Amino acid sequence: MGSVDLRHAEKIYNDNTKAVDDVSLSIPEGEFVVFVGPSGCGKSTLLRLIAGLEELSQGEILINGVRANKLAPQARNVAMVFQNYALYPHMTVRKNLAFPLRMSHLPKNEIDRKVARTASLLGLNELLERRPKQLSGGQRQRVAMGRAIVREPAVFLMDEPLSNLDAKLRTQIRGEIALLQRRLNVTTIYVTHDQAEAMTLGDRVVVMHAGKIQQAAPPQEIFENPANTFVAKFIGNPGMNCLPATLRRDGDGAYTVDISGQPLGLKQDILIRYPRLDELIDIPVLVGIRPEAFKLETDQSALYGLTGEVVSVEFLGHETLVYFKLPPPSREPLGLSSEKGDISTYQRPSDENIAARLYKRHSLRVGDPIILGVDTDKLYFFHANGIALDRQ
Amino acid sequence: MNIYRNVIAYLLLGAVSLIYIAPILFMFVGSFKPDENVLLEAGSWKAFFPESVSLQNFFDVFSRVNFSLFMFNSLFITLSIVALGLVVNGLAGYAFARLRWRGRNSIFALIIALMIIPFEAIAVPLFYQMTYLGWRDTYIVQIVPFIVNAFSIYLFYTFFIGLPKELEEAARIDGAGSMRTFFQIIVPNSKPVFATVAILTFLTHWGSFLWPLMVTSGEDVRPLPVAIAQFQTLPPLQWGDIMAFGVMLVAPILVIFLLFQGWFIRGVAATGIKG
Numbered sequence: 001m002g003s004v005d006l007r008h009a010e011k012i013y014n015d016n017t018k019a020v021d022d023v024s025l026s027i028p029e030g031e032f033v034v035f036v037g038p039s040g041c042g043k044s045t046l047l048r049l050i051a052g053l054e055e056l057s058q059g060e061i062l063i064n065g066v067r068a069n070k071l072a073p074q075a076r077n078v079a080m081v082f083q084n085y086a087l088y089p090h091m092t093v094r095k096n097l098a099f100p101l102r103m104s105h106l107p108k109n110e111i112d113r114k115v116a117r118t119a120s121l122l123g124l125n126e127l128l129e130r131r132p133k134q135l136s137g138g139q140r141q142r143v144a145m146g147r148a149i150v151r152e153p154a155v156f157l158m159d160e161p162l163s164n165l166d167a168k169l170r171t172q173i174r175g176e177i178a179l180l181q182r183r184l185n186v187t188t189i190y191v192t193h194d195q196a197e198a199m200t201l202g203d204r205v206v207v208m209h210a211g212k213i214q215q216a217a218p219p220q221e222i223f224e225n226p227a228n229t230f231v232a233k234f235i236g237n238p239g240m241n242c243l244p245a246t247l248r249r250d251g252d253g254a255y256t257v258d259i260s261g262q263p264l265g266l267k268q269d270i271l272i273r274y275p276r277l278d279e280l281i282d283i284p285v286l287v288g289i290r291p292e293a294f295k296l297e298t299d300q301s302a303l304y305g306l307t308g309e310v311v312s313v314e315f316l317g318h319e320t321l322v323y324f325k326l327p328p329p330s331r332e333p334l335g336l337s338s339e340k341g342d343i344s345t346y347q348r349p350s351d352e353n354i355a356a357r358l359y360k361r362h363s364l365r366v367g368d369p370i371i372l373g374v375d376t377d378k379l380y381f382f383h384a385n386g387i388a389l390d391r392q
Numbered sequence: 393m394n395i396y397r398n399v400i401a402y403l404l405l406g407a408v409s410l411i412y413i414a415p416i417l418f419m420f421v422g423s424f425k426p427d428e429n430v431l432l433e434a435g436s437w438k439a440f441f442p443e444s445v446s447l448q449n450f451f452d453v454f455s456r457v458n459f460s461l462f463m464f465n466s467l468f469i470t471l472s473i474v475a476l477g478l479v480v481n482g483l484a485g486y487a488f489a490r491l492r493w494r495g496r497n498s499i500f501a502l503i504i505a506l507m508i509i510p511f512e513a514i515a516v517p518l519f520y521q522m523t524y525l526g527w528r529d530t531y532i533v534q535i536v537p538f539i540v541n542a543f544s545i546y547l548f549y550t551f552f553i554g555l556p557k558e559l560e561e562a563a564r565i566d567g568a569g570s571m572r573t574f575f576q577i578i579v580p581n582s583k584p585v586f587a588t589v590a591i592l593t594f595l596t597h598w599g600s601f602l603w604p605l606m607v608t609s610g611e612d613v614r615p616l617p618v619a620i621a622q623f624q625t626l627p628p629l630q631w632g633d634i635m636a637f638g639v640m641l642v643a644p645i646l647v648i649f650l651l652f653q654g655w656f657i658r659g660v661a662a663t664g665i666k667g
């Protein structure tokens with residue numbers, strides 16, 4: 001009843017902004033898909049294209065297998081929840097809910113029945129005679145949801161529906177939306193810039209950047225197997241640290257990854273996860289380390305670790321986020337490759353601070369030296385262009 | 393020091409407003425006086441404080457001319473222009489503000505340019521056009537040329553541009569077409585601009601004199617301003633009657649302004665015009 005297919009969808013605005021760039025995606029009926037990405041990456045545009053509020057420049061949109069490029073919004077059988085709710089200010093909650101039904105010329109008793117059902121589903125019964133102005137933010141949000149639900153559309157579209165709520169309410173309503181969607185089982189396309197929202201809500205998460213889909217996969221897959229460094233850095237709070245590095249293999253076949261002149265030894269079974277690791281030997285790569293892969297070494301002689309200087313410390317109660325930077329690599333070119341006169345492996349130190357999530361008690365302060373152990377089983381490898389190295 | 397300045401400011405403002413109020417007060421007071429006293433007392437304090445109050449002048453107006461016909465004509469013509477103008481200019485302003493169509497910007501520029509042409513400049517060609525159509529001595533000739541108004545379109549345009557777009561988008565997704573969106577979503581949320589345009593249009597056309605004088609020859613479709621001018625030439629010249637006529641001419645304006653004052657001020661604030 002509600003599948004959506006995008007085929008090479010492209011949207012160029014009048015001022016030549018390419019907001020959506022060759023997006024192809026199939027959304028089967030009943031799926032909860034979340035588009036996530038930084039502000040300006042084209043999420044809203046994509047949603048508005050599906051709603052019919054903008055016209056495609058290239059490509060195709062199919063709703064229920066029917067080409068919808070030229071269909072007016074009202075003919076697409078989609079409902080949309082706007083960021084600022086867009087409730088009709090001059091109408092009571094009841095009339096707001098009834099409006100889409102009136103537009104489809106349902107008989108009066110049918111309208112009343114559906115409004116009543118939606119109101120009780122969302123707990124709006126006491127608010128039916130109020131105007132939007134007389135409602136709290138959370139209540140308005142619910143009415144907006146109600147207006148979308150009431151006409152039982154084929155697809156729900158939601159554009160950052162929670163961004164005007166405070167953090168606590170946001171978490172609460174997020175849960176309600178998830179429940180509701182599962183209960184109604186209506187195809188839902190949800191847009192947010194908040195990766196946590198995306199990861200908790202979506203059956204599938206679509207990470208976007210600069211108008212392009214970076215990766216579309218279930219949340220766990222997105223987290224565990226990011227397709228590129230953009231996804232890796234965007235997902236997680238903070239995201240993955242992606243550091244320029246060089247991979248080496250010594251005569252015994254032991255692998256070392258050299259990050260800013262600090263070598264980390266890899267275990268042999270790395271090849272099980274990354275069978276094609278050898279392709280990366282001695283060329284610039286990016287190594288991904290999740291903040292959770294660090295641990296504070298009390299034993300200063302730890303073998304696999306990074307040494308740096310603390311830049312900032314965020315105490316969060318049960319955990320601490322420590323940001324540190326690595327010292328610049330020594331001037332002397334290091335390692336094997338330089339002996340061959342190959343300068344391509346010269347590493348710039350990462351200009352970004354490295355984030356580490358620490359659970360142990362510590363007394364680190366800004367400017368302190370820090371030694372952090374790295375769980376090398378949790379390293380990720382990316383080509384220099386940011387694309388993830390194939391994994392098993 | 394501050395009080396001093398305030399007192400001076402209030403005195404000045406009071407004096408200036410007196411200049412505006414004096415003629416109106418003169419008319420109002422004169423309408424209750426015997427005819428001969430109006431001019432006789434014009435130079436004294438009695439101009440503003442009548443010794444006796446009588447409604448005789450008002451009765452005279454009704455007995456000497458068909459006042460109710462003129463009043464009906466004025467109301468009918470002006471309210472028709474207002475009502476039709478709200479619909480036509482409102483829709484036009486909406487089309488310029490929100491609908492996407494070829495040539496929109498150039499036509500809008502043209503309409504803005506039209507605002508600077510004074511009516512007197514087109515009165516004569518318009519007169520020939522109306523004569524050609526055979527519309528002279530009708531209501532139509534006094535209504536139709538004034539329905540479309542560039543300034544009204546501009547006022548609507550500026551207001552609609554400032555409305556949140558999401559409202560209309562929500563309505564479209566909910567299944568409303570352009571017309572329905574306009575009448576059921578836009579109009580109810582644009583009361584201030586409708587009130588402003590209504591009042592400005594009413595004021596403009598209520599006092600309209602030149603055009604009705606040009607296109608009407610009999611009394612049948614004549615509005616009040618032309619009638620009052622004629623009344624002056626109707627012997628004997630009785631100033632008290634003229635003042636009473638004048639009072640009844642401005643009364644509807646005062647009523648309307650007092651009724652819609654709040655909206656008017658909100659509308660002025662919303663559209664950023666100075667009345």
Ligand SMILES: Nc1ncnc2c1ncn2[C@@H]1O[C@H](COP(=O)(O)OP(=O)(O)O)[C@@H](O)[C@H]1O
Nearest residue numbers: 013015017019038039040041042043044045046
């Ligand atoms: N109506 C428009 N005209 C021109 N450019 C636009 C318009 N709407 C959005 N854009 C541009 O398109 C890009 C994507 O915008 P948008 O889809 O709103 O991103 P997001 O919702 O991800 O923040 C941005 O660069 C934005 O400036």
Ligand SMILES: [Mg+2]
Nearest residue numbers: 040043044045
């Ligand atoms: Mg957006």
